[in-house]
Amino acid sequence: METFFLALLTAFIWGFVPFLEKVGLSSVEPTAAYMVRCSGVFLGVVILIAFTPQFPSFGKMGVKSIFFLIFAGILAGVVAQLVFYKALKMGEISRVIPITSCYPLFTFLLGWIFLGEEVTLSKVAGMLLILGGILLLK
Structure with a gap:
């Protein structure tokens, strides 16, 4: 907690x-x-x-x-x-911040590719949500 x-x-x-x-x-x-x-x-x-x-x-x-x-x-x-x-x-702050806050997507990919971190359904779902949010703001 x-x-x-x-x-x-x-x-x-x-x-x-x-x-x-x-x-x-x-x-x-x-x-x-x-x-x-x-x-x-x-x-x-x-x-x-x-x-x-x-x-x-x-x-x-x-x-x-x-x-x-x-x-x-x-x-x-x-x-x-x-x-x-x-x-x-x-x-606009309401458009810039959500896009700049998608950095976990890049961290996830780097962790998976270079550190061998596990890809789970919940992580993939989270990344898809981030991608969807970015596309909506574009």
Whole structure:
């Protein structure tokens, strides 16, 4: 139940943040807005460091883990965020967010192809629902 609650809370936050971003983008270019948003991330990291006494897992990280996490940060935290801001500035929030939120479809496919994750009827049904929603918004 705790996992479900945390996932639901994450979904709520991720659903609320684009609203704030759309309002914030109303009078600024996406690149400038992105840089201002990054200051919020930086402030959050500073607060996290201040209240976290130690980071024992840093010493245990291998080169592979570091590489993939940095690469993920660049892709999600810079490239995708800038593309997202451009789409959000140009389009209606009610159309942009459902399309950008179809990322589980790509995660499902990558997990199946590269990680050998199981394909189940419920997963396929979920992916079909996502695809149907995207087609309706097009």
